[in-house]
Each structure stands twice: as structure tokens, then as C-alpha cells.
Amino acid sequence: MYQEFVKYIKDNALFDIHKDKILLAVSGGVDSMVMTDLFRRLNCKYAIAHCNFHLRGTESDRDEQFVSDYAAKNNILLFKQEFDTFAYMEENKKSLEMSARDLRYDWFQNIMQEHGFNLLATAHHGDDSAETFLINLLRGTGIAGLHGILPKSSNIIRPMLFTSRRKIVEYSKKHNISYVEDSTNQDNKYTRNKIRNEIVPILREISPNFDVIIRKDIERLRETEEIFRVVIEKTKRELLQTNQGVTKIELKALKQLCPIHIYLYEILSEFGFNETNINSICEAIDENNSSGKQFYSEKYRLLIDRKYLLITMKENEDSQKNFYTINDYQSNITMPIKLHTEILKDLNFIKIPKSKGIAMLDYDKLQFPLILRHWQKGDYFIPFGLKGKQKLSDYFTNNKYSILDKERQWLLCNGEDIVWIVNERIDERYKITNETKIIFKLELE
Numbered sequence: 001m002y003q004e005f006v007k008y009i010k011d012n013a014l015f016d017i018h019k020d021k022i023l024l025a026v027s028g029g030v031d032s033m034v035m036t037d038l039f040r041r042l043n044c045k046y047a048i049a050h051c052n053f054h055l056r057g058t059e060s061d062r063d064e065q066f067v068s069d070y071a072a073k074n075n076i077l078l079f080k081q082e083f084d085t086f087a088y089m090e091e092n093k094k095s096l097e098m099s100a101r102d103l104r105y106d107w108f109q110n111i112m113q114e115h116g117f118n119l120l121a122t123a124h125h126g127d128d129s130a131e132t133f134l135i136n137l138l139r140g141t142g143i144a145g146l147h148g149i150l151p152k153s154s155n156i157i158r159p160m161l162f163t164s165r166r167k168i169v170e171y172s173k174k175h176n177i178s179y180v181e182d183s184t185n186q187d188n189k190y191t192r193n194k195i196r197n198e199i200v201p202i203l204r205e206i207s208p209n210f211d212v213i214i215r216k217d218i219e220r221l222r223e224t225e226e227i228f229r230v231v232i233e234k235t236k237r238e239l240l241q242t243n244q245g246v247t248k249i250e251l252k253a254l255k256q257l258c259p260i261h262i263y264l265y266e267i268l269s270e271f272g273f274n275e276t277n278i279n280s281i282c283e284a285i286d287e288n289n290s291s292g293k294q295f296y297s298e299k300y301r302l303l304i305d306r307k308y309l310l311i312t313m314k315e316n317e318d319s320q321k322n323f324y325t326i327n328d329y330q331s332n333i334t335m336p337i338k339l340h341t342e343i344l345k346d347l348n349f350i351k352i353p354k355s356k357g358i359a360m361l362d363y364d365k366l367q368f369p370l371i372l373r374h375w376q377k378g379d380y381f382i383p384f385g386l387k388g389k390q391k392l393s394d395y396f397t398n399n400k401y402s403i404l405d406k407e408r409q410w411l412l413c414n415g416e417d418i419v420w421i422v423n424e425r426i427d428e429r430y431k432i433t434n435e436t437k438i439i440f441k442l443e444l445e
Contacts, residue, residue, distance in 0.1 A: 047077035272297030363438035
């Protein structure tokens with residue numbers, strides 16, 4: 001097994017024996033104890049870390065003592081930590097399994113950062129990868145869940161994936177390696193245990209070569225996923241446009257992709273949208289009058305506009321405020337947009353700029369404080385240079401505003417009157433005339 005271990009490390013470029021410093025996650029079970037023995041023979045820089053989650057009473061303390069005694073006997077640097085797993089589980093409203101996972105991996109990363117370890121090794125083996133494959137198959141995680149456990153992800157390596165639990169146990173007997181048994185491994189109320197203890201034996205009975213076959217299939221799926229990812233990433237680069245926190249996806253280009261559901265799943269799952277969300281979005285895209293429909297993930301909002309899917313972060317309560325006041329004594333406004341204001345009394349050499357980002361208003365017609373707000377149904381103004389009223393909704397349509405553009409457009413108001421569609425157009429009633437004595441100037445940064 002040792003030669004296979006060394007070959008697997010080299011073939012998958014898991015680490016450099018002479019340079020890397022590796023922290024081993026050791027529970028005391030046969031898998032992690034055999035992994036530790038193989039690392040001892042490898043003669044590289046390593047230490048071991050053990051977590052006591054206090055989930056199995058005296059058995060958890062027994063495991064901790066066993067690992068401590070082993071480390072002391074073999075002169076191996078040991079890090080160990082106790083956790084109140086149930087308290088964390090209650091506080092964070094997570095499952096027991098996810099709570100223990102969070103606690104141990106956060107602690108591992110802290111140790112690595114503090115003591116200069118650049119890699120963490122776990123003792124997952126081939127059987128674990130097959131079980132993960134079956135679990136993800138049942139959960140419907142898509143192709144990303146069917147590659148099993150990866151040999152390396154980020155700074156976590158899994159150097160035991162080349163072998164099976166049966167061979168690990170055989171190695172432990174041959175080399176007299178002691179270990180402890182976790183009694184909960186026989187408790188089939190856990191999904192993984194049920195698959196390991198009940199389903200996998202049936203599959204082995206049906207197909208005696210099940211272990212070899214599924215390992216090869218997982219490897220093929222992993223390679224297939226690499227090709228799949230190249231196509232997906234190329235499509236995303238061509239399809240997604242991100243500017244000022246808004247991601248746009250052109251509907252016309254999106255509808256040309258086939259199958260559209262797969263592309264949407266791969267794109268939108270990164271924004272936290274699940275299978276149910278994506279199915280609903282697909283259905284909405286096929287409808288003729290879906291513009292304006294909105295969908296939400298935990299952190300993002302997706303809006304269907306006439307020509308685009310628009311994805312933005314969900315706004316917090318502060319950013320949802322849409323009513324601000326501006327007084328004439330304020331020279332600099334920073335919220336919700338940056339404006340610089342001036343009161344101009346010497347009008348002899350005033351030149352009216354053509355920039356849409358500057359508004360020159362008749363000061364005497366204004367009643368302070370002015371109001372800065374978003375569009376509301378029924379809003380109208382008299383566009384500069386015209387005489388008749390125009391609904392803002394019509395102005396937005398004529399100027400090809402998206403739904404998101406409408407939502408984000410700020411309006412400067414004098415009471416009920418809109419005096420400036422910020423960075424667009426002022427109202428005819430508040431323009432500078434020959435009778436203007438004082439100018440109130442606003443400039444958008």
C-alpha cells in the first residue's frame with residue numbers, strides 16, 4: 001500500500017514531500033491511523049490534529065486519550081480541541097453533521113494559519129467517495145456532485161482515495177496498527193451509514209466488481225466535468241455582463257442555448273438560486289409577458305426585463321430608504337448619491353453647462369429642504385424645452401429604461417414637483433430665465 005500511496009501523491013500532484021507542511025486530521029479510527037502511519041514512513045513535515053465533539057460521552061474522551069497517547073509515544077506534534085457541538089448547533093440552527101463540520105474545519109484552518117501549515121490531509125478513501133457519489137445522486141446536485149470526493153480542493157488533500165476500507169483494515173492488521181471504533185458508524189439513522197451498511201452491500205452482491213466499476217465511473221465523470229466546465233465558463237464569459245453591481249444576461253442569446261435549463265442552473269446556482277427557483281425562471285422566460293417578474297435567492301434578486309435577466313444583491317434596510325432631504329446650506333451630499341451644491345449670486349459671467357450631470361435651478365422658486373426620492377406611480381414633470389406635462393413612466397419608456405433603471409433613478413423634488421431627473425433632465429418650470437437673481441447649482445460627482 002505504501003508504494004500505491006506514494007504513486008497517488010505524485011500522480012495527482014498533492015504535495016511536495018520536501019517542501020510542504022501538512023496537518024493531518026486524525027480521529028483515531030482505522031482510516032486516519034493508517035494514513036498517519038503512511039505519513040510517518042514518508043518522512044515529511046507533518047503534525048496531527050484531533051477534535052473532541054463530545055457527542056458520544058466517554059467514547060469521545062477515549063478517542064482523545066488514544067490519539068494523545070499515540071502522539072506522545074511516536075513523538076508527533078499534536079493539536080487537540082474540545083467543542084460544545086450541541087450549543088453551536090442550537091445557536092446556528094444547523095444539523096449536527098454540518099455543525100461538527102463547521103467547527104472542525106474552522107479550527108483546522110486557524111491552526112494552519114497560526115503554525116504555518118499549508119495543507120490539511122483527511123483520510124477519506126475510495127469507499128467514502130462512492131458513498132458521496134450515491135448521496136449526491138439522491139440529492140440531485142447535478143454533475144458537480146457526481147465526481148465524488150476530489151483528491152485536492154483548495155488547501156485540503158485526500159491522499160487515501162486510491163484505496164478501499166477493506167485494504168486499509170488489512171494494512172492495519174499486517175502492520176499491527178491500533179485504532180478505535182466509532183460505535184455510531186453502525187447507526188443507520190444517518191444517511192451515509194445507511195448507504196454504507198445497507199445499500200452498498202446489496203450493490204456489491206449484484207455486481208461483485210462494484211468498487212472498481214464505480215471508482216472508474218467517478219473518474220470518468222470527473223474528466224467529463226472538466227470538459228463541461230470549459231464550455232460553461234466560455235459561455236459565461238460571452239453571456240454575462242457585470243457593471244456597477246448589476247449582472248445582465250441577454251435573453252435573446254440565452255434562448256439560443258440548448259439545453260437552456262443546464263446553462264441556467266450552472267450560471268444561477270452561483271448566485272444561490274436552487275432547482276425550484278431555476279425551474280420557475282425557465283418557465284417565466286418562455287412566457288410572452290414575463291417582464292417585471294422577480295425571483296429571490298438568499299442574497300440575490302433576479303429581475304426579468306424586456307431584453308435581459310438582471311441580477312443584483314438584495315438590498316438591506318438602509319439601502320432601501322428612498323427619501324432624503326437637501327438643504328441650501330449643504331455644500332456636499334454623500335447619501336444616497338454624491339452631489340456638490342453651490343448658491344450663485346453673481347450672474348454676470350454665468351455659463352450654463354450642457355452636462356446632464358449638472359442642474360442649474362432658479363433658487364427663488366425652490367422651497368427647502370428639497371427632497372431626493374425614487375419614482376412613484378403617477379409622477380410627471382414638464383421636460384425642459386417643452387410646455388406640456390409628461391408622465392415619468394412615458395419618459396422612461398421613450399428613453400429605453402430597464403425596470404432596474406427605473407428603480408434606481410433618483411428624482412430631485414420641490415414639494416410635489418419634480419425639478420430634476422438626476423443626471424438626465426430638469427423641469428421647464430425651474431429653469432434659469434432673464435428674471436433669475438440667484439442660481440442653485442447641483443453637480444453630480
